[in-house]
Amino acid sequence: MTGEKQKHTKMFIPNDAAEKYASERTKRLRPEQVAQFIDFRDPTLKSMDTDPYVDYDALSTKGFPLRDGSDVKFLIAGAGMLGLVTAHHLVNEAGISSSDIVIVDKAGGFGGTWYWNRYPGVACDIEGYCYVPLLEETGYMPRHRYCHGHEIREQLERIADKSNIQGQFCTSVTHQIWDDEAKRWIVTLSHRLSHDQEPEELTVKAQFLLLAGGIQTAPHVPNLNGIDVFRSAPKKSLMHTARWDWSATGGSQESPEMTKLQGLRVGIVGTGATAVQVAPHVAKWAKHTYIFQRTPSYVGPQPQKETTPEDWAKVAYKTGWQYERMESLDAIFTGKSDAEDKVQDGWTRVSGMRAMAGYAGRIITPETQAQHVEDMMNVDYPWTEEMRRRVDAEVKDPFIAQKLKAWYPSFCKRPTFHQSFLSLFNSPSVTLVDTDGQGVEAYTPHGVLANGREYEIDVLILATGYTVGLVDSCPSSALNAPLMGRDNRPLKDKWDGEDYGTLFGTMINGFPNLFFASGNGGSVSQNANSFYRIASRLISHTVKEALRRAENPDKVTVEVEKNAEDDWSARITERARWFSAFPSCTPGYLTGEGLVQTQNKMNEEEEQQIAKRSYWGEGILNFKEIVEAWMDEKKLLGLTVDS
Structure with a gap:
């Protein structure tokens, strides 16, 4: 149902359901919010943060690409999907030699979240034909429609192998600082060679730096x-x-x-x-x-299904099939009325997802916000009611069934x-x-x-x-490693400051040759591969163009101009009210365990600061069009290139 059709919908969330949503939300609001949890970065949980899967002997035999004093063109902090897909584009599109790229990760191998998550039953609930990256480029056919975790990890390892990407494993980034004279990032690393030995410290230089620590920190x-x-x-x-x-x-x-x-x-x-x-x-x-x-x-x-050759012939039926399929999924998430549903699974029926996805061509104003929130609640309700009926159909004991029923909009929790x-x-x-x-x-x-x-x-x-990374979305926080830009300014200071801004959620003024992929100032999709593909191609394009036009490529710097950053932030702010249904949510990680619910107590200036840190409110496909148009011009508009 599109934004236009929402005006004519006959389905309205009943008053008793709305009251149930509110009462369930209220009982879960806790003043400590995210402080009700403690994570593995806390010293008291250090013993739980060991790597149970690493083979130190095999890694030592293979060797490590970095040593104290190394100088590398492109350092990537994080060996998950973003880091690997960006490395792939740097090698295959930007023309950077794989020997000039190193991915650093505290884990014992490639995979990111798919390295660490090896519990029984682990799988991606997004269809693997859309979620698993670079299927066409690697020629890989997933064994199941919804890929198991080890298969996704194997594909990420395959991507690294195909582009000969180097991994510096069992290595954590501890500090990063920009050296304006050398035109390098000075990165301090902690490298562990066994469970028992104390880690050794390395200091390396990198011309370009990508923070790819992910959102699940x-x-x-x-x-x-x-x-x-x-x-x-x-x-x-x-x-x-x-x-x-x-x-x-x-x-x-x-x-x-x-x-x-x-x-x-x-x-x-x-x-x-x-x-x-x-x-x-x-x-x-x-x-x-x-x-x-x-x-x-x-x-x-x-309904899980093995992929047969017959299935695959229908899915991978032409060049560019995966990106067409990904766009179909994102079009359904954003409620495009003319979208063909190529996926046709449970996700494409969750109509409430558009409350967090955005919709091209609709900018919500203060005057239309209340109606927009009502529209989002109404369009979401039929699916949530269907899921509550599913509980009744599956669970025999009515008392237990009642306890298993969710009472909140579908966009509040995954x-x-x-x-x-x-x-x-x-x-x-x-x-x-x-x-x-x-x-x-x-x-x-x-x-x-x-x-x-x-x-x-x-x-x-x-x-x-x-x-x-909702409460603290700063890209350096995901690595738990301070990062200092020009004039020794911490990235966290800029990220939390009044002069915050990004360009496309990937670059920030005052921090040359630094890249990341943030939903803040960027876009989001339930399919992580969608945003990471846009961000990784944008980063690769920027580096390629900066090196191409530089007189001295070894000393080139590329940096967002402040006015371009501010202009983009203003466009983000203008569209931020699309996400105004979130204060109706029950607490969870998507709402900062209740942080979002406090926004109605903010003054106008505080609201503006929150709004400019929002996602792009017209959806990921509209965001993709803007980014691709910017790249097609090949002018690096809004960036300064020096060498």
Whole structure:
């Protein structure tokens, strides 16, 4: 339903449903907001942040591309999708030699989130034909429509191999500072050669620097009475899904036969996208499974299917097929009336996604904001009501079914998709512990405390997600590494300051030769591959053009002009009201655990500061058109190139 059609819709969210949304939101608002969690960057959780998958011997045998004093043309901090796709474009479009590019990551290999997430059942709920990058370029046919995690990791490794990209693994960025005389970024690194040895410090130089730390910056857990209360008790096992311990459960990511859970009581904290995938596998092996719920998720159907040659011939039917398919998905998300739905799955039915996606040609004003919020709520309601009916159809016990129903707009928390999660609760060996929005209360030597009762558990699984770069979206914060630009100004100071701004969410004034990919000043899609492709091609194009026109390419700098940054920020601000439905949301990571709900208490100046940090309000396809038109001119408008 397009913006025009919304004016004529006959579906209105009933008053009782709107009141239910409001009451469920209110009971979950907590004054500490994101401080109710503590993440792996905190010293008290350091022991949980080890890499259970790294092979130090294999890495040492292969060798590392950087040593103390190295000088590299392009350094990429982050070996996930953004870093690898950008490296691919730098090599294959910008003409930079792969020997001049190094990707740095604290992990033991390529993959980013797909390196770390190896829990049973891990998969992408976005169709793999759209989500998995560079399928056509690598000639790879996914084995399933919704790719399992290890297959996505393998594809990212394939991209690195195909372009001969170098990885400096087991290495964290600790500090970055711009040297204006040398025209280089001076980057300090901490390189670990084993679990036991202290890391060694390296200092390297880089002409260009990409911050690719991602948006899920660090695994986090509820900040209760100290996790060691449970973890240090005899015969207890604890793990976060982002650091799955297969030695404790048995099996492997490829063959999740968790025989070591037999006869044990297992607790899973969380009912988000990760828990929805984990729980069916755990419940298959455990003696009893307790699932602790703070806020239920919408759970739509997802019929998995192996990719046959016949299927693939229909999908990959012409040159450019993947990008056409990705655009179709984004067109559905943004509500384009003439869009062909090439994907036709659960995601393309979630009409409420347009509240966070934007819509080309519609700029919401103060006068039209109230009607816009009403439109978004109305267009969202039919799908959410359908998902609540699905709970009733899948769960036999009406009392449990009521507890599993989500009461908030679909755009507030990422919807989930699974064929068997809801029916789990028909089993006598699975118990839902609904905490009515409060969460678990404490860790105990025997298990956890919830609703004033202690639940005895042998294995505790924290499916509690990540610290997400919404409250602190500064690109250097994702790496937990300070970055200083011209005149030693911290990037965080500029990002949080009144003179904040970016160009296309990828470049910022005062920080030459620095790139990132931020939704702030950029765009968003539920399909991460969409925005990362735009950003990576933009970065590659900018570097290529800057080097081409430089008299001395070794000393070239490219930097956003302040007036161009301000002009783009003004355009972002003008469109920010598209996202004005978010204060109606229940707290979650997409709303800063309640931060968004405080915006109605801000003065006009504070609102303007928030607005210019918004996403592009006319949708990712409109954003893509603007960026591609800018690149097609090949003038680097708004940038200063010096050499």
